Amino acid sequence: MKNYSQRSGEIGDFSDIPFWKKADAADLVYVSYGLLIVTLVVVSYLLGAFHLLPHDPHDIRLDLMMSPPGTAGHLLGTDFMGRDIFSRLIVGIQAYFLPGLLAVAISLIGGSTLGVLAGYRGGMADTAITYFTNLVDSFPRLVLILLVVAAFKPDIYYIMIVVGLTNVPVVASLVKGKILFLKQKNFVEAAVSLGLPARTIILKHILWYNCRSLLIIQATLGMGEAILMETSLSYLGFGVQEPSPSWGNMVQAGANYFMQGKFWPSTAPALAILFTIMGFHLLGDGLNNLLEGKRGR
């Protein structure tokens, strides 16, 4: 059974219907959850940056080694060196926050530039960008990162530059697609024929009005991607190195104890990864549906 009902009263002016009534309930839940996660991440980042933590994350307490969650003062327990897991989780955000923003910035700026070049100018630029996309797609991202790590040094910023660069084609093709859609509707031509300068058309009409939601969504997805990459590489031992905490190297450090049935040292960061990445994904998809109206009529 599906229910449909019309508002009683005068139809005609719909502007007084609040946006959350028009939207799909699921999307609102997605976006609220996503925003909650983003807020938590930002707040935790700031807490970590100013060292406002329950415990010093580097404070080794051999007497408290492997205390289970709930031990007095240690909400999530301690790890194999007796360090507070909760504090280390908060500090772990330092590992990906700024590098992740860098990756997102690279992909958005690079992607919209190339996308505009390919979509607006077309021709050779388009062909070149297609090849660039194919080239980037030919590398598994992680293999490329391993190569860079081996050649230079295992530095999280190097890794994030690669992540950002490899996301450039994704953003570029989306921006290009949008421009081609607008072109197909003669929108760009109409703007040119009105006499608008190319700068206004590209910056104001294309990027600002028509690509902004797309870019916001890509930013959230890109951040999720960056977190995944950072944690994966730290897990593999190439990202953030002990004793600096990262969610990835925390999982790795807890792995041996996991097999002994002591779950918490690796489960806490793993769940943090799960819920955070999910938050960014849900935020992206929810925003996509809200702003672009993928569902319903």
Add this chain to the structure above:
Amino acid sequence: MPKTILEVIDLKKHFFHRKGLFSAFSGEERRIPAVDGVSFYLKENETVGLVGESGCGKTTIGRTVLRLAAPTSGRILFDDKDITTATTEQLRKLRGQMQMIFQDLDAALNPKMRIRDILREAITVHHKVSDEEVSRRIGELLEQVNLKKGKLSNFPHELSGGEKRRVGIARVLSVGPRLIVADEPTSALDVSIQAQVVNLLRDLQSQLGLSYLFISHDLRVVELISHKVAVMYLGKIVEMGLSGRIAHAPKHPYTHILWSSLVEKQSKESSSATRNTQSGIWGVFDFERPYSGCRFAPRCPVYESQGRPTVCTDPASEPQLRDIGDGHQVACHFPL
């Protein structure tokens, strides 16, 4: 004697399609002569209609004339000035005087902008104008296109087709053009709304002294609104003249077929006579089919009834437009 505002001399616009990735090396290209040597002129306060089947190049002419696309060869004179090689910046200035109405209702309307902002932007493109002046101009434009003020704060998707078209026209008028290329301005609209738009365009012409290049496949509308009509076939004008003569005394077999197909649909009993003139019309209409001589010959009933004269298919004697009196021009070896 009204001044000539637009003159097009032997305009050609060819599109090149590369056949694939490696064709750049092999030089294998597909050439589509969308516009293949077209000449005509448009006087001030006059309307020239451009008709033809889809894909015959009429829209391309409109775009090229406004230099939205660069011509392959030929010359375009606007106000006796050659704009064929004008720079982007020169063109941008010229756009204050020549405008285009697009077939797609949404073309002129940024979906994320309110109608007021769309009009404001258009008003301020070419002139620096104060805010009061902008609102005064907006009010004036709304009156000209007969649109309610309440619509100003709406977004484009909240408007009906007719309203969108009116906003599009208001946007075009806001820069104060003298020449408007109207590309199928009524085809996306309902019959009852079409009539409103046709009337509006005619009123605007008499009020503002506009000149129209009116592109449409709707023969009745073209006949109604145009002073002169040019009939296009495969990138060429095959007949041109006063609209009444084109409609009622066509000389080119193709023009005859176009107009009789209108009557055909209506008349209950299609006479065998008209049916005969249409024989052979099933030939597919496209640029890729090779032809030599007259490009209409493969579909031409006269060519058939004359016993396929060689002059029609001789590459050396492609029929050219020639005057047969009263400014009526036809490109046919055997005019009706």
Add this chain to the structure above:
Amino acid sequence: MRLSGLRPIALVLTREVMITVLLLLGVSFVVFVILYLAPGDPFSMLVEGQVQSEEARAGAREALGFSQSWYSQYFSWVTQMLQGDFGTSIRTGLPVASELVFVGFNTLILTIGSMLVTLLIAVPIALYSSVRGTTALSWPLTMFAYVVSALPVFWLGYIVIYIFMHRFGLFPLMTSSSRGFSWLYALLPIVVLGVGNGTISEVIRSLRDEMGRVMSEDYIRTARAKGASVWKHSFKEGFLIPVTEIIAAKIPFILGGAVIVEQVFNWPGMGRMAWQAAQDRDFPVIMGIAMLAAVFVRMGSMFQRVVYVMVNPRASKE
């Protein structure tokens, strides 16, 4: 009829092979540039690694020299590679090429298996939700997809290993000493990578959207209007083409995931080897792996193109 049907496929294949060659050259160039710019001149190390004997190496050093221009260095390296010489591993001293065959095969099994697992999970969900729209089941299914896509695959691996170790008393790690190929050893990593490669929700979404788009095409309406099977008519465009596209597009992601899963399960594949090589700065190995991975990816997209051309009569005309 049959033969004329094969011609476009052959054409596409040649085209794709040419593109692949071009892209592999590009890949090798990117690899070269990275190593060329890296500190400690790893590229010279690499070229040296390709030369077997000590005397020859000295000769090569002389021949190549540090003063030599970058393009001749690149050229000589590519020529060596084309002759099947990927150099010798710095760590083991063995020729890289023969090892690549072994690890490549292992990873290929892992990749193909995981792809199948991903599709087995994603396709039914996508079909269900594209046909049924929103139902009571959509919410849990969607959530499942999101959770699975955000799940760190290494941790998922631990859980699975833990369960098997404690519940079934099995130790599902592929150790170097293990002889033979136990199906369980093979199956677990495949399932873990298939579930945890992070692409499931995207696969579901793109399949569902594509199916939905095709279902609203005019020709599907025609099929319904004439009483024909909608599935039959939508199969090619709504299922076959998007699935092959997904396979081609997701291979790099699965290969990336393989690096981690092979690590967790001690699977002797490319990923583990790449990890080891990155730690040792064993450039001949890591390069060889990068090239091999690129070959895998291109093979996937070649497969997709061939299917597309076979299915779409229009594509073969172009």
Add this chain to the structure above:
Amino acid sequence: MKNAPLLKIEDLRTYFYSRSKQAFIRSVDGVNLEIRRGETLGVVGESGSGKSITALSVLGLISGGPGVIAGKILFGSNGEQKDLLDGLEGYVKIGREQNRIMQVSKDVLGWERRSDEVMRTIRGGEIAMIFQNPKASLNPFTPVGKQITEAIRLHTKITDAQEAAERAIYWLKRVKIDSPALRFDNYPFGLSGGMCQRAMIAMALACEPALLIADEPTTGLDATIQSKIVDLLAELKSELGTTTMLISHDISVISRLSDSVVVMYGGTVVEYGPVRDILTASISSKHPYTSALLASIPGEEHVRDKVALQAIEGDVLDTINIPAGCRFYARCNRVTPKIRENCERREPDLREIAPGHRARCWLYFD
């Protein structure tokens, strides 16, 4: 029974729902019409008048909720009369406020299943349909001939592939496609729009349906091709005598091919009658919408005298916002003071104003 109409639609309602406006789009809102055996019924109307949705509702091809919510579609091809919406009430609950439907609960999936069951033998076999935009309406992945063969094998006694193929070629020839045997193997992308529409017509007629629904068969084609398609339809009509429901916004097409005409506006029928009464007779005895529509089409006299067209003021009715009174009231130029109140408040019925001629207008009754 013999004189019963082939298709009789009673009070059909097909709604859609706009989430953003929280309101129903009342695309088809109480349509009544009938098609007699052997006749061609023309359905004229502008966009949003509900003409295509009515046709799709008949075949049960509406997707998107709530869809068909009320009415009867009586179809009787071989003796018995069958309601194609039989049992619909079991799947739909309707809530009204002041005689207007404001709530609908529908078991959409259940109804779809049930409808597919009822329609299984009807679709393609008893009722065939051709669509606007023929190029997109043919499966681009299958040769044209195969698509026709499929229809033949589904709905006729011919099940042998070879025989069906021969039959398909016969029909391709019948719709005047030159070298039909060659075209048989062509994919739709290799054919022109006119050719595709011919193939669609062949596919629809190959199963010898009792009713053919042609939804805007000429729209989007070039003028010369349009007239050729109309010629073909006229010829097939005289040869086969297939009962046809012809939907078009193009009045010239309707007037050429139809015996009776239905004029639709804003989701209802506003006028019904023989074609000569409605599309050619004097203004006096017609629905104001019909006469205004006819007047707004450019004709000989406009061109000759260079006079302005008589446009209908205002906009096409938005079927979300249906007024309480006459749907055409806001745009009507023939409201008299005497009937004004009725026009504004109450919707008129579709009533007979002359033998065989019905209109929905207060002008003709009080």
